Amino acid sequence: MTETAETSRTPVVSIRNLKVSFLRGGTFHTVVRDLNLDIHAGETLAIVGESGSGKSVTALSVMQLLPDGTSRIEGSVRLNGEELIGASPARMREIRGDRVAMIFQEPMTSLNPVLTVGEQIAESLIAHRGISKREARAETLKLMEKVRIPAATTRIDDYPHQFSGGMRQRVMIAIALACRPALLIADEPTTALDVTIQAQILDLIKTLQEEEGTAVLFITHDMGVVAEIADRTLVMFRGDPIETGATPDIFAHPEKPYTRALLSAVP
Ligand code: ADP
Ligand code: MG
Numbered sequence: 076m077t078e079t080a081e082t083s084r085t086p087v088v089s090i091r092n093l094k095v096s097f098l099r100g101g102t103f104h105t106v107v108r109d110l111n112l113d114i115h116a117g118e119t120l121a122i123v124g125e126s127g128s129g130k131s132v133t134a135l136s137v138m139q140l141l142p143d144g145t146s147r148i149e150g151s152v153r154l155n156g157e158e159l160i161g162a163s164p165a166r167m168r169e170i171r172g173d174r175v176a177m178i179f180q181e182p183m184t185s186l187n188p189v190l191t192v193g194e195q196i197a198e199s200l201i202a203h204r205g206i207s208k209r210e211a212r213a214e215t216l217k218l219m220e221k222v223r224i225p226a227a228t229t230r231i232d233d234y235p236h237q238f239s240g241g242m243r244q245r246v247m248i249a250i251a252l253a254c255r256p257a258l259l260i261a262d263e264p265t266t267a268l269d270v271t272i273q274a275q276i277l278d279l280i281k282t283l284q285e286e287e288g289t290a291v292l293f294i295t296h297d298m299g300v301v302a303e304i305a306d307r308t309l310v311m312f313r314g315d316p317i318e319t320g321a322t323p324d325i326f327a328h329p330e331k332p333y334t335r336a337l338l339s340a341v342p
C-alpha cells in the first residue's frame with residue numbers, strides 16, 4: 076500500500092503485540108495473544124468472535140481497567156501516540172474522562188437509579204467540558220436531541236427506570252459524547268435490544284461518528300451487526316486474532332473456516 080497523508084496519520088488507537096493473562100490456580104493463563112490493530116479518526120473497527128474469545132478483555136486493556144494483581148498485560152497500547160501500558164492511575168483517570176468513552180451491553184448497570192437522566196448527562200458535561208451548572212441544562216437538552224431522545228424537555232427529569240432499554244442506551248451514548256471522546260469503545264451495546272431498536276442505535280452511532288470524526292472500537296458476536304457498522308473487522312477465536320481486513324473483503328472472501336461459520340449465521 077502506498078503511504079498517503081491518510082494512512083500515515085497517527086492512529087487514534089494503536090495496539091501492538093497485546094498479550095493478556097489472568098492468574099488462575101497459581102498460574103497465568105493467556106486469554107489474548109498477539110493482537111495488533113490501528114483505528115484512525117472517523118473509522119470503525121469491529122472485533123467479532125464468540126463468547127469468551129477475549130473481546131471485552133481487549134477493550135478493558137485499552138481502558139487499563141484489568142484487575143490489579145490477578146492480570147498481566149504485555150505489548151503496547153497507544154492512544155494518539157501516548158503509551159498507556161504502565162501509565163499512572165492518575166493519568167489513566169484523565170484519559171478515561173477526556174479521550175476515551177465506553178458503552179456497554181446493559182446501560183441500566185452503568186446509570187445511577189437515583190439520579191435523573193438529565194442530572195447524569197449534566198454531570199458528565201460539567202466534569203468534562205468545564206461548563207457551569209446553569210449552562211448544563213441547555214447543553215444536556217442539546218445532547219439529548221443529538222442522540223434523538225424524543226420529548227427531551229420533559230424526559231430530562233425522568234429516572235433511568237422510566238426509560239426503555241433502547242432509550243437508556245441513547246442516554247449512555249449522550250454521557251459518552253459529553254466528553255467528546257477521540258475513541259468510543261462500544262462493547263456489545265445492542266446485544267440486549269430488540270432488532271428494530273438495535274438498528275436504530277447502530278444508525279445513531281454511525282451518524283454521530285461521521286459527524287464527530289470519532290474512532291470507534293465496536294465489539295460484537297454478531298456478523299450482521301459488523302456488516303452494518305464496521306469499516307474493518309478483526310475476527311477473534313479463543314484469544315487469537317485469526318483474520319482481519321476491510322469488512323466487505325471479509326464478507327466476500329473469508330479465509331478461515333471459523334469466519335465462514337460466523338458468516339453462515341447471518342440471515
Ligand atoms: P468475550 O469475548 O466474551 O468478551 P472476555 O474478553 O470477557 O470474552 O473473556 C476472555 C477470557 O478471559 C474468558 O476465558 C474469561 O473467562 C477470561 N476472563 C475475563 N475477565 C477475567 C477476569 N477478570 N479474571 C479471570 N479471567 C477473566
Ligand atoms: Mg464480552
